[in-house]
Amino acid sequence: MILVTGATGTVGRELVRVLAARGERVRAITRDPGKAGRFPDGVETVRADFTDPASLLDAAKGVTAVFMLSAPGPWIPRHDEAVLAAAREAGVAKAVKLSAIGTGAKTNGQDWHLPGERALESGGLAWTILRPSSFASNTLAWAEAIRAGVPVPNPMGDGAQGVIDPADIAEVSVLALTASGHDGVTYTLTGPEAISTPDMAETLGRVLGRRIETVALTSDDYRARLTAAGLDPGFVRTAVDGARLVASGGNAVVTGDVERVLGRPARTFADWATAHRAAFDV
Numbered sequence: 001m002i003l004v005t006g007a008t009g010t011v012g013r014e015l016v017r018v019l020a021a022r023g024e025r026v027r028a029i030t031r032d033p034g035k036a037g038r039f040p041d042g043v044e045t046v047r048a049d050f051t052d053p054a055s056l057l058d059a060a061k062g063v064t065a066v067f068m069l070s071a072p073g074p075w076i077p078r079h080d081e082a083v084l085a086a087a088r089e090a091g092v093a094k095a096v097k098l099s100a101i102g103t104g105a106k107t108n109g110q111d112w113h114l115p116g117e118r119a120l121e122s123g124g125l126a127w128t129i130l131r132p133s134s135f136a137s138n139t140l141a142w143a144e145a146i147r148a149g150v151p152v153p154n155p156m157g158d159g160a161q162g163v164i165d166p167a168d169i170a171e172v173s174v175l176a177l178t179a180s181g182h183d184g185v186t187y188t189l190t191g192p193e194a195i196s197t198p199d200m201a202e203t204l205g206r207v208l209g210r211r212i213e214t215v216a217l218t219s220d221d222y223r224a225r226l227t228a229a230g231l232d233p234g235f236v237r238t239a240v241d242g243a244r245l246v247a248s249g250g251n252a253v254v255t256g257d258v259e260r261v262l263g264r265p266a267r268t269f270a271d272w273a274t275a276h277r278a279a280f281d282v
């Protein structure tokens with residue numbers, strides 16, 4: 001039995017789908033099964049919350065491997081700790097943690113994934129750590145601006161990133177959870193090319209058949225927007241610092257880890273845009 005936390009999210013839902021299609025037994029966690037939407041037939045859906053240790057322990061009973069994913073924010077270390085404690089108590093053999101590129105290199109004291117990575121490495125379970133780059137699906141946030149025909153705000157300038165298709169992250173996760181040869185390994189998962197926000201706008205525009213412009217957003221304006229949207233101050237600080245890092249070229253990283261694990265090249269941003277064009281509803 002494989003326990004998937006974050007099962008309703010970007011990577012988790014795709015991971016559940018692929019695991020179920022391969023005939024694996026899957027238990028999917030959500031805080032609210034009523035709102036979780038449909039999982040494939042045979043998938044067990046259980047209510048659990050990272051802030052409720054008893055619910056996590058129940059969910060971990062009879063499980064062989066756990067996929068650890070939490071929503072981005074300063075709470076990630078606490079959530080990781082809670083999942084690992086339940087996994088240890090339930091005798092789970094293996095954990096795969098969805099972390100983030102750049103973990104361990106941050107100097108601003110906001111390395112959300114580092115405590116969980118360290119706990120995993122010394123936690124007594126077999127482990128694999130996945131550090132993905134920026135998700136291609138982040139561009140879904142552009143849909144409103146594209147539909148309205150206004151430029152997409154860009155706080156990252158011309159900074160390039162190894163933007164990755166979440167479906168590739170899910171496929172690597174499947175192998176890390178079910179195949180041998182991945183224990184004790186940290187993978188940095190990127191797409192096959194380093195591309196900037198204007199590059200992505202141009203590619204998406206080609207796929208959608210319309211011109212998509214971007215407009216530069218200063219750090220102060222970006223901070224003001226995120227704060228006005230009611231986001232956690234710790235989240236806002238990290239997002240603004242992250243955008244600055246990207247703009248300065250600090251995340252222009254491309255690795256071959258996806259191809260090494262999957263035996264085929266990582267999908268491009270153009271592949272992702274083509275597969276998801278309907279989500280932009282233009």
Ligand SMILES: NC(=O)c1ccc[n+]([C@@H]2O[C@H](COP(=O)([O-])OP(=O)(O)OC[C@H]3O[C@@H](n4cnc5c(N)ncnc54)[C@H](OP(=O)(O)O)[C@@H]3O)[C@@H](O)[C@H]2O)c1
Pocket residue numbers: 005006007008009010011012029030031032036048049050051069070071072073076098099100101131132133134135138
């Ligand atoms: N987006 C990127 O470019 C990027 C890049 C690198 C790494 N990452 C990492 O990827 C991870 C996923 O980010 P995402 O934005 O794509 O989020 P997501 O996976 O789409 O959504 C977060 C998931 O966490 C679950 N969750 C949240 N709080 C919970 C709680 N208290 N108890 C149980 N489950 C809870 C939610 O489940 P329910 O709502 O169903 O309960 C949901 O399934 C983050 O750790 C982020 O740091 C993201």
